[in-house]
Amino acid sequence: MIRADALVVLSxxxxxxxxxxxxxxxxxxxxxxxxxxxNDYQPSGWSSAEQRNPLFVERAKIELERAGVPGERxxxxxxxxxxxxxxxxxxxxxxxxxxxxTLLIVTSAYHSxxxxxxxxxxxQETESSVGLCAVAPGEQTPHPSVWWFYRRGWxxxxxxxxxxxxxxxxxx
Numbered sequence: 556m557i558r559a560d561a562l563v564v565l566s567x568x569x570x571x572x573x574x575x576x577x578x579x580x581x582x583x584x585x586x587x588x589x590x591x592x593x594n595d596y597q598p599s600g601w602s603s604a605e606q607r608n609p610l611f612v613e614r615a616k617i618e619l620e621r622a623g624v625p626g627e628r629x630x631x632x633x634x635x636x637x638x639x640x641x642x643x644x645x646x647x648x649x650x651x652x653x654x655x656x657t658l659l660i661v662t663s664a665y666h667s668x669x670x671x672x673x674x675x676x677x678x679q680e681t682e683s684s685v686g687l688c689a690v691a692p693g694e695q696t697p698h699p700s701v702w703w704f705y706r707r708g709w710x711x712x713x714x715x716x717x718x719x720x721x722x723x724x725x726x727x
Contacts (some may be wrong), residue, residue, distance in 0.1 A: 556586065557659060559586060559587040560589075560656060560657050560658065561589050561590070562582060562587040562590045563592075564592050564593070564615060565593055566593045566595035571612070571618065572614075572618055573663060573690045574663060575615045575616075575618035577688065582619075587659055589628045591632060593642045593646070594610065594631055595612070595636055596612075597610065598610055612631055616631060632646075632649060639669060639673050639718075647683070651681065651682075658683060659686045660686065664689040669719045673726065
């Protein structure tokens with residue numbers, strides 16, 4: 556079992572539920588004592604209870620708490636990120652400032668290849684190490700055998716291949 560100083564749930568806007576559920580499961584397994592959320596500052600749908608459009612990261616925190624992760628064990632990073640690369644840079648800075656030597660990244664399966672590649676490159680010359688735990692498809696993302704039947708599948712999966720090529724060309 557891989558243990559870490561912190562679980563890091565990457566922004567994913569609409570995929571926050573599946574990522575939060577996996578992070579809660581890993582937290583309860585004792586894989587890390589705290590959960591860090593990155594924040595893409597994307598608003599979600601209308602909440603009648605709050606009379607506003609809460610950010611997806613706020614909804615992710617609520618999901619974690621519903622799943623039994625204590626609120627004091629959850630931290631939302633304050634700086635906005637707009638890409639996986641920015642998330643990795645921010646987390647490298649955060650890990651150095653807080654003495655974290657191991658991080659376990661939580662993201663969706665379709666996003667895992669580019670995420671792990673990016674984090675390993677960004678953390679390459681540091682004292683910290685990163686691992687990745689991907690959510691099994693099905694809760695919020697289409698199954699690998701049928702993703703092309705869904706518009707959302709094309710947006711996520713096919714778009715991810717384009718991003719992977721861009722990252723390899725731009726960040727190598």
